[in-house]
Amino acid sequence: MSKIRFEQQGATAILTLDDQPVRNALSPEMRVEVAEVVERVRTDATIRALVITGANGHFCSGGDLRNIANAGLDNAGWRDRLHLLHGWLAKLLSLDKPVICAVDGAAYGAGFGLALAGDFIVATKRARMSVSFLKVGLVPDCGIFYTLPRVVGPQRARELMLSAREVKADEALRLGIAMEVVEADQLLPRALALAKSFEGASPMAVSLIKRACAATGDLVGQLSLEADAQALAMGSPEHKTAIQDFLQKRPPKFAWPE
Known part of the structure; x- marks a missing residue:
C-alpha cells in the first residue's frame, strides 16, 4: 500500500504523506515514494510549484523508530541508507521551483528536516516542531545541519539541536521557521494559493x-x-511581457496572494 498521495491541480503538484499508524513517519518505503515524486516534479515542465503536507492531523513524525530498531545495519549500512536519503533531499533542496510545506501537528526529527527543505512553511496553530534526535541518542539528519542554521542562526540552531525541545507554532513564527500561522481549515487552501501564484x-x-x-x-x-x-532574466520572454503589461497598465501576471 502506498504511503503517500500525489496529485496535480493545474500547475501545482501536491505531495501528501499518509501513513496514519506511525503519524506519517519517513519509513524506507515512504522515502522511495517521495524520491519518485521529487524526480517527477523536477523533470515535469508543467509543474510550477510543489506543496508538501501530511494527512491525519500531522505533517511527519520523523524516522520510523520500529524500523530503525529492527534494521540490523552496521555503520556502513547506515551510511549507505543516509546517502539514499540525501540523493532525493539534495534534489528537493535545489529544486528550481517553489516548495511550500503545509505543517499541521507533529513535524519531528526528519519530519522537521523535510519541512525545512521547503522554501516556505505555513503552519497551523497546533503545529509542533522538534529536532528530536538527541532524545534517542542520534544526531540530526535530513539536511538539518545545513538548513536550520540558515533559518534561525548558528546559536539558536545549536540550542534547538542540543535541547531537542518542542517548538510550538507561535515560537516557530517568531524564529522565522514558519512564514505564516493559519487556522487548520485554512492550511491547505493558503498553501495552494501561494503555489498557484507562481503560475504567473x-x-x-x-x-x-x-x-x-x-x-x-x-x-x-x-x-x-x-x-x-x-543578464539572463533580462532576456527572458516573461520580462519583456511584464514590461509591456506595466507600460500599457495591464495587471501583472504574478501577484503574491494577500
Whole structure:
C-alpha cells in the first residue's frame, strides 16, 4: 500500500504523506515514494510549484523508530541508507521551483528536516516542531545541519539541536521557521494559493532567485552571480511581457496572494 498521495491541480503538484499508524513517519518505503515524486516534479515542465503536507492531523513524525530498531545495519549500512536519503533531499533542496510545506501537528526529527527543505512553511496553530534526535541518542539528519542554521542562526540552531525541545507554532513564527500561522481549515487552501501564484511568475527568474539564495560565496562572488543571473532574466520572454503589461497598465501576471 502506498504511503503517500500525489496529485496535480493545474500547475501545482501536491505531495501528501499518509501513513496514519506511525503519524506519517519517513519509513524506507515512504522515502522511495517521495524520491519518485521529487524526480517527477523536477523533470515535469508543467509543474510550477510543489506543496508538501501530511494527512491525519500531522505533517511527519520523523524516522520510523520500529524500523530503525529492527534494521540490523552496521555503520556502513547506515551510511549507505543516509546517502539514499540525501540523493532525493539534495534534489528537493535545489529544486528550481517553489516548495511550500503545509505543517499541521507533529513535524519531528526528519519530519522537521523535510519541512525545512521547503522554501516556505505555513503552519497551523497546533503545529509542533522538534529536532528530536538527541532524545534517542542520534544526531540530526535530513539536511538539518545545513538548513536550520540558515533559518534561525548558528546559536539558536545549536540550542534547538542540543535541547531537542518542542517548538510550538507561535515560537516557530517568531524564529522565522514558519512564514505564516493559519487556522487548520485554512492550511491547505493558503498553501495552494501561494503555489498557484507562481503560475504567473517567470520560471527562469524563480530558478535564478533560488540558486542565488542557496549560494555561499563571498561578496565579489555573489555580485558576479547577481550580474549573470540578471543578464539572463533580462532576456527572458516573461520580462519583456511584464514590461509591456506595466507600460500599457495591464495587471501583472504574478501577484503574491494577500
